[in-house]
Structure formats: C-alpha cells, structure tokens
Amino acid sequence: MTGTPARAAPSAGARARWRRGGTPSLPPLPPLLRLLIGTQLAFNIGFFAVLPFLAEHLGTAVGMAGWLVGLVLGLRTFSQQGLFVVGGALADRYGVRPVVLAGCALRIAGFAWLGWAESTWAVIGAVLLIGFAAALFSPAVESEVARQAVCWEEGGGGPRTRVLALFTVAGQAGAFVGPLLGALLLAVDFRTVCLAGAAVFVLVLAGHLRLLPQHIPGRAAAPAPGGARALLRDRRFLALCLAYGVYLLAYNQLYLALPLEVERAAGSQAPLAWLFALSSALVVTAQLPVTRWATARLDLRRSMAAGLLLISAGFAAVAATRPAAWTGGAALLPSAGLVVLLTLGQMLLAPAARAWVPDLAGEGRLGLYTGALSSVSGLVVLAGSALTGSLLEAGLPAAVPWLVLTALPAAAVALLPRHGPVRP
Template sequence: MTEPAADSPTHPVTPAAKRPRERTWKHLSPLLHLLILTQLAFNIGFYAVLPFLAEHLGTAIGMAGWLVGFVLGLRTFSQQGLFVIGGWLVDRYGVRPVVLLGCALRIAGFAWLGYAQAPWAVICSVLLIGFAAALFSPAVESEVARQAVVWEENGHGPRTRVLALFSAAGQAGAFVGPLLGGLLLAMDFRTACLAGAGVFVLVLAGHAWLMPQHIPGRERVLDPGGVRGLLRNRAFLALCCAYGSYLLAYNQLYLALPDEVERATGSQTALSWLFALSSLLVVCAQLPVTRWSGDRLDLRRSMTGGLLLVAAGFAVVAAARPAGWTGLAGLLPAAGYVVLLTVGQMLLVPAARAWVPELAEGGRIGLYTGALSSISGLIVLVGSSATGFLLDLGVPPAVPWLVLAAVPALAVTLLPRPTRVRSREQAA
C-alpha cells in the first residue's frame, strides 16, 4: 500500500502521525489503563494456581488420572464454552456489574479450591473459577476493543496497538503467575490459592473504586434477538473459524509439542523452556510487531500473515521429522515451531480482536467477543480430538504435522473482506 504524501489534502497529518514512535501507553485513557492492568492482574492470579492444579489433584487428593483430566476439561468448558453468556450479560447489564460479579466468584472459587478435599468440592470450585472468567473476560476484552476503536478514531494510530498492549500485559501475567505460584507452593497449595484469591480481591476493589457506573458511548442492549443475527452473520462466523484454526494450532503446545520434545530428548524437561521462550517473545516483541504491521497492513492482511507463519511452524517440524534428529539438534525444529507460532500469534490475535467491533451488529460487542471465544473453543475441542487420534494412528511421523500445517493455511481462504481497510493513513 502506497503512503500518500505528507501534505495530501485527503489524509491530513495528525500529531500521532508525525510522531509514530511515541509510546502508546501514555496516550491511553484512564479506563484503558485500568483494563490493561486488570488483564495483567487476572493472569497473575490465575497462573499462580492453575498450572499446579493437576499435580495437586493427583498427589495431595489422590484422584485418578481420568478424573484429573475430567476436572481440567470441565474448567475449560465452564470458561471458554460460556464466554458467549458472559458477553450477552455485558451487553445487557454493562461492564462494571459483570466484572465485579466475576471477580467475586473467582475469589470464592479460589478460596473454596484451597480447602476442597472431596471430589465434588473440587469439581464445584473449579466450575466456579471457570465461570467467573466467562463473566469478567468478555467484559474486559469487549470494552478494550471498543475503547481501541475510539482511540483510533481520535487519531492516535491503529487500534491494534491498544490490543497488542492488552495481549502483552496478559502474557506478562502468564509469565509472572507461575513464578509466584512456584514460590508459594514451597508452603502449600492452599497458600497459592489464597494468594490468587487475594489478587482478585485487589482487582475487585480497584474496579469498584475506579470503574465508572456508565461508560460514555456504551449503551445497554435490551433486544433479545442478537443470537439469531450472530448465527446469520457469515463474515463473523468465518472470522471465528479462522481464529479457531489458530487456537487449534496454539493448543498443540500442550498436545503435539510435548510428544515431539520427548521424542527428541527422551523427556519433557525442555518443554518449560520453550513455553518461557514463547511468553518472553510476546512480552518483548508484541508492541514492535504490532506497530510495524499496523503501519503497513490492514486487519485481513495481518491475520493472513499470522496464519501463514503458524502454518510454516508446523511445516518446519514436518520437514525435519524424516531426519530423526535427537538431542539439541532435535529440539531446533520444535523451537522453530514455537517461534513462528508466537510471531504469527502476535500478528493475528490483535487483528482478530480489532475486527470484532466491525462485525458486531446492533452494538453487541460483548456478545460477539464472547462468541468468538466460545465458537473457537468448540473448534479446538473437535480439532484436538482429531489431532490426538492422528498422533496415535501410526502414520509416518511427518503426516500429523503436515495436516496441522494445512489447517491454518486453508483458514486464510475463510477470512472475510474487511468492511473498512485500516492502515496508518486512514487511522490518521
């Protein structure tokens, strides 16, 4: 895309355009500051507890392996599967009450989990923890997306910069949370749970004090007919399918990647280092990548580039598998997959979230934000089952990775045409 001359009468230069490298953070509204810091705190509190849940259930409580897996699956379902309900509640009742209720339920869930010993108590507490996220996450994510549009329309630059900052904050929390949880586990799991609850007490207090009762420009949607319109919105459903293909690829960090790491090294010790590599890449590079893509690419091209990079990550492993490398050399294709997946994620996740307000009908940003997660989560559920079957099928070792490479590559063809082409010039 050719950039117009600086004195073009159709693209007047704004202060943000003159200073493209100014820091995004200092131009954000107080509400966006609150919401982005909220995402950081959410993930610190969450990841201080949940990565250690499976071991606690299996060793301290003595649950069977199948029951541990069932509990973890219930947590995912109660969160991702119910996002659409949380989004609907946000549109109907507003951001503040839904966030406050979600935080209160998360506090209760973590406290209950810390003391739960019987399987029924563990299951109920985990369901409560998941449902809490299904409330506050669509509320925060949809309002960040809406505020990012306002930020863009005020001439500060592409909305993806705000959403990239939001993603980076969440990833920083996902990196810090397990470190905090590991320190607290030196005492016991209950201490980690109570510390996680304490983080959400602070978030609840902060929102009760700082979140406005009514956010300017956000109107409550009382018409109950939004779901029918959503199911008829082909462009949005296509976006969900494309985004779901990315989430399926990301889920291979927990399914196909451990299998590859164990094949190469004989253990899964190196897995934590690859996870740390992914988190640090997002924390350090998300904003520069989004600034670069926002200045040059519209939303569709950002998602296209991201999906193709994800596909390339799988293709790297597929190409290396016939050689049968082991040891450090055997880890290089896996590391290449992690890097390409993460860079692809940095391109496509802010773009997908930025696209939702364009496609949401009748001001139902909450409903559509929740539906993006719920529909994509269903795709991951089906796709992960198929991937597990493929990995166990005994086919040539490169085949599962080639199939996984084809999924995001084909998803590019599903991307809808953007209703508005967003670029630096138009944002100015």
C-alpha cells in the same frame, strides 16, 4: 463501532503517522484503558499462580485418577471458554461494572473453596465456579477494551491494534509472573497458593469498586432480544470465528503435539519449560514492535493471513525434519522454530482479530460478539484437538500429522472474510 453514535474519521495527519509506523510519543491512554489493561495483568497473575499446579495437586494430594484429573481440567475449560458468550451478552445487557465485579467475587469464592476442597465433587464445584467467573469478567473487559481502542483510534490517538497488542502483552506478563508466584508459595502448601490467587482478585475487586465507572460514556445498551439469531446468520463473523478457531487449535499444539515431539527428540519433556519461556519472552518484548510494523503495512485481513501462514511454516519446519528422526540437542531446533514462528503468527493475528470484531458487531452487541469469538473458536479447538490426538496416536508415517497441522492454518486463510475493513 458499537456504543458510539457515529464514527469520527481520523485526521489525515494521524493516518500519515500510522502509515510511517507511528511516532515516538503517542498520546497517553485514557484512565479507563489503563485500568482495563492493568486488570488483564492482575487477572492472569492470580489465575496462573494456581492453574499450573492444579493437576499435580489433584493427582497427589487429592488422590484423583489420571482420567478424573483430565475431566476436571476439561470441565474448567468448558465452564470458562464455552460460556464466554453468556458473559459477553450479560455485559451488553447490564454493563461492564456489575459483570466484572460479580466475576471477581465468584473467582475469590472459587479459589478459597478449591483450597479446602478434598472430595471429588467439592473440587468439581470449585473449578466450575472458577471457570464461570472468568466467563463473566473476561468478555466484559475484552469487549470494553476493544470499544475503547476504537474510540482512541477515532480520536486520532493511534491504531486500535496498538491498544489490543498492549492488552496482549499485559496478559502474557501476568501469565509469566503468576507461576513464579505460585511456585514460591507452593513451598508452604497448595492452600496458600489458592489463597494468594484469591487475594489478587480481592485487590482487583476493590480497585474496580473504586475506579470502574458505573456508566461508561458512549456505551450503548443492548437492543431488543434476537442478537444471538443475528449472530448465527452473520457469515462474515462466523468465518472470522472459524479462522480464529484454527489459530487456537494450532496454538493448542504447544500442549498436545509439541510435548510429544520434544520427548521424542530429547528423551524427556524438560526442554518444554525453556520453549514456553521463549514464547513468553517473545510476546513481552516483540508484540508492540510487531504490531507497529503490521499496522503500517497491513490491513486486518492481511495481518491475520500473514499470521496463519507463519504458523503453517512453523509446523512445516517440524514436518520436513520429522522423517529423519533426529535426536539430541540439534533435534530440538525444529521445535524451537515452531515455537518462534507460532508466537510471531500469534502476535500478528490475535490483535487483528480482536480489532476486527467491533466492525462486525451490531449496535450494543460488542460483548456478545466478543464472547462468541471465544466460544465458537473454543468449539473448533475441542473438535480439532480430538482429531489431532487421534492422528498423533494412529501410527501414521512420522510426517503425516505435522503435514496436516501445516495445512490447516494455510487453508484457514481462505476462511477470512473477503471484504473486511481496511486500515485508514
């Protein structure tokens, strides 16, 4: 595990408790973990208060053409996801605190700039700043959560996947609350929404200035340069990235293939809001029980494999019914099945993938590897989304695109490293 001199084996009693699925009263999380998990909640509240309303604002208030709106949104994604590896490497080199604080400051400036931006170049500059801010603080926070989760596990507190599942729940709760806050403030204007998002990050910045340690005990400094070359030669890690990228590509179909299917079945995309709410509710209510079940029965590789197979089954449900071309309320059942199975697959897969990274990262390289997991898998999504979009528009038989989407997660099981760590 990166950042600790040696691994302390969990006690036999702790191993037995985890295999039984845990105890009603696990030890409380240490203050640093509570701070970082709360950070994820606040990050997503501030971010999702603004993001869902950005495209409409750019198209109506700013008057951008549709292609330009798409370009701006794509640039934001690239400046964030594509540069995670940079933020992770900086966290390894300079520590978590300065990188998180810098990211918060840039996000505040970006949201404030976006609120007043009226020209195309001003909007592009603001969204690039907003994206790069996340590329700084997100991998720093995620890598430290993973490191602290391993320390908590090694101290007998409980499986690391429980901590990472709680981190996921906090993020999903923020993604649920943020749009509600933004919708309320949009009654004033979009500038107010942006200022509210900036205000959230002002609070986060102030909290971290006070509470985030300057030097986190046990965190190793990055070794000499060369980590990127070692990462690119690490076949096990790259295989994990590719498998995780296929999962993200499948998840991206909630925004690409699913809306098309919902509009075909229902005549509009109005039911999408309910399907997204269903996904959020599942994560918030079921993530921790699902993780507890998986921890007691599956190692990390099997948990990821089971998640991929559930996602594949979700696409298969749509593929099986698509040739019948049903319409109406009942025709939405396959789409609902896809959302449920994809979300359950996510709950098994995402915590396991992030729990695996500390075992693959070299000493002092956890930030780099955490960022690379997002950046490499983001490239998979970028390439795969273009191909998926082409399939959906190619005029093929109705079931063909969905069969391809069914096959991809199932095939990705073979990409998972064969000799991953086994849960103790």
